[in-house]
Amino acid sequence: MLDPREPIIRFEHASFGFPGLIALKDISLAIYDGEFVGVIGPNGSGKTTLCRAVLGLLAPVEGHLHIFDCACNELRCHHRAKIGYLPQKGVVDRNFPVTVLETVMMGRYGALGLFKRPGKKDRDIAQEALAQVGMASHKNHALGQLSGGQQQRVFIARALAQQPKVLILDEPTTGLDITAQHNVIELVQQLHDELKLTVLLITHDINMIRSRVDRLVLLKTRLFAAAPPAEVLKPEILHQVYGKDLVITEKDLVIVEDYHHHH
Amino acid sequence: MLDLLAYDFMQRSLLAAAMVGGLCSVIGVFVVLRGLAFVGAGTSHAAFAGVTLGYLMGWPPLLLAIVFGLATVWITGWVEERGRMKLDVSIGILYTATMALGILFIGLMKNYNAEVYGYLFGSVLSVTPEELSVIGALTVLVLGLLLLFSKELYFIAFDQEMAEASGVPARQIFFLLLTLVALTVVVSLKTVGAILVFAMILIPASTAYQLTHSLATLTLYSATIGIFTSIVGVLISAFWDVPSGPAIVLLATTIFFIAVFFSPKRERRTRLVHTH
Numbered sequence: 001m002l003d004p005r006e007p008i009i010r011f012e013h014a015s016f017g018f019p020g021l022i023a024l025k026d027i028s029l030a031i032y033d034g035e036f037v038g039v040i041g042p043n044g045s046g047k048t049t050l051c052r053a054v055l056g057l058l059a060p061v062e063g064h065l066h067i068f069d070c071a072c073n074e075l076r077c078h079h080r081a082k083i084g085y086l087p088q089k090g091v092v093d094r095n096f097p098v099t100v101l102e103t104v105m106m107g108r109y110g111a112l113g114l115f116k117r118p119g120k121k122d123r124d125i126a127q128e129a130l131a132q133v134g135m136a137s138h139k140n141h142a143l144g145q146l147s148g149g150q151q152q153r154v155f156i157a158r159a160l161a162q163q164p165k166v167l168i169l170d171e172p173t174t175g176l177d178i179t180a181q182h183n184v185i186e187l188v189q190q191l192h193d194e195l196k197l198t199v200l201l202i203t204h205d206i207n208m209i210r211s212r213v214d215r216l217v218l219l220k221t222r223l224f225a226a227a228p229p230a231e232v233l234k235p236e237i238l239h240q241v242y243g244k245d246l247v248i249t250e251k252d253l254v255i256v257e258d259y260h261h262h263h
Numbered sequence: 264m265l266d267l268l269a270y271d272f273m274q275r276s277l278l279a280a281a282m283v284g285g286l287c288s289v290i291g292v293f294v295v296l297r298g299l300a301f302v303g304a305g306t307s308h309a310a311f312a313g314v315t316l317g318y319l320m321g322w323p324p325l326l327l328a329i330v331f332g333l334a335t336v337w338i339t340g341w342v343e344e345r346g347r348m349k350l351d352v353s354i355g356i357l358y359t360a361t362m363a364l365g366i367l368f369i370g371l372m373k374n375y376n377a378e379v380y381g382y383l384f385g386s387v388l389s390v391t392p393e394e395l396s397v398i399g400a401l402t403v404l405v406l407g408l409l410l411l412f413s414k415e416l417y418f419i420a421f422d423q424e425m426a427e428a429s430g431v432p433a434r435q436i437f438f439l440l441l442t443l444v445a446l447t448v449v450v451s452l453k454t455v456g457a458i459l460v461f462a463m464i465l466i467p468a469s470t471a472y473q474l475t476h477s478l479a480t481l482t483l484y485s486a487t488i489g490i491f492t493s494i495v496g497v498l499i500s501a502f503w504d505v506p507s508g509p510a511i512v513l514l515a516t517t518i519f520f521i522a523v524f525f526s527p528k529r530e531r532r533t534r535l536v537h538t539h
Contacts, residue, residue, distance in 0.1 A: 102477060109426070
């Protein structure tokens with residue numbers, strides 16, 4: 001269990017939620033610099049709550065959460081800019097009258113702080129972020145005119161414009177066609193490899209990420225597993241969380257029923 | 264027509280209209296984008312209730328308008344933040360309750376007071392030099408704060424949680440926006456009136472929304488439309504002797520429908536419908 005590296009995110013018996021509703025209970029988990037972590041679990045299992053906790057939007061009701069070297073028992077904002085975030089699709093109004101470059105520039109605002117105008121340096125950073133996701137030629141396009149996959153790239157560029165150490169993506173492939181899904185995951189992998197980003201990728205599509213992530217975190221209110229995919233993707237472990245929704249074929253392909261189609 | 268411009272009262276009312284038109288249309292951008300349109304309507308009626316209480320008690324009407332307006336937006340913001348009630352429900356209740364208060368205060372007045380009705384329907388042509396300086400000072404204050412915090416205001420209008428997640432003090436900025444909406448309403452009461460100020464906040468920004476995909480351009484268009492319709496509306500009002508508030512608002516509404524008709528977004532929507 002001893003790891004020579006210092007964890008950059010550390011949950012210690014942390015619980016999150018509201019009075020009468022515990023979303024995550026007694027989580028102990030350390031995430032190390034440069035890791036690619038997939039977060040899986042059924043709908044309502046606390047995946048998004050985990051994100052919000054790391055972002056500092058939610059304080060633990062019990063236990064502790066340390067991010068970088070700072071204890072987040074109290075919500076602080078100075079480290080938030082170091083965490084880039086792609087929220088779940090549908091959270092943002094995608095017909096908002098904003099250009100691609102204006103969207104990505106917003107990634108600079110938190111880091112800049114109050115009273116400071118974005119300057120040439122910030123525009124350069126934003127343009128570079130757009131280039132990293134392959135959207136540089138679209139900088140003056142309206143956000144609403146892009147395809148779903150292109151919009152996800154722009155939102156990833158906005159996260160990158162924060163020059164983050166950690167990238168959190170909440171269901172980045174939901175609502176995209178298969179090609180776009182693969183392209184987005186491919187892009188995330190590439191950013192992880194090239195920029196040495198620590199990545200937390202929340203998804204319901206285990207097959208899409210199982211060969212890419214260093215570790216899978218399996219949640220259902222409690223932490224059921226946090227280990228390399230080969231150790232997590234075992235019937236006896238997955239059945240505890242998914243129950244009847246789990247189908248394992250002969251080729252050892254794990255298929256978890258896509259709950260998004262049930263709505 | 265040019266003779267009219269030589270009068271002091273005319274110069275004052277044109278200046279007042281231009282300031283109010285510019286202010287309303289700039290804050291309107293954030294109101295429309297953040298989905299606070301109904302809050303603007305509710306605030307203006309609350310502010311009017313403040314004015315009536317002022318006349319009833321012999322206290323400064325604009326001061327009470329500010330108190331009532333701020334109380335309304337802060338309660339609304341607080342309720343939304345707690346997630347206790349949907350925004351349109353809480354503002355709907357406050358909207359009608361404050362209007363009832365206003366009517367009650369008018370009923371309690373012993374004499375008919377024409378000035379009170381000026382605040383309801385607006386009378387830009389009767390703006391006094393003192394009122395003009397109050398309007399000027401508040402306009403500079405509100406526009407200055409909007410400019411100072413513009414990047415944060417755009418961000419929370421786009422996505423408040425995202426803004427907060429990336430280190431912007433989003434809650435404080437949201438309450439700042441609500442406060443500025445209340446101040447804008449109060450500034451505009453005398454010129455366009457409690458009923459029509461809402462239109463001045465909503466229409467120029469909604470018109471600009473039809474015409475562009477860029478935040479910066481949207482704000483520029485909205486301000487231009489707001490100032491233009493206010494000035495031309497006042498000229499129409501003076502020239503043909505019609506009330507100024509309706510002249511401004513109906514002119515703005517006409518431009519809005521023209522914009523909807525010629526909107527590049529409309530064409531795109533039609534195309535999308537056909538391809539699906």
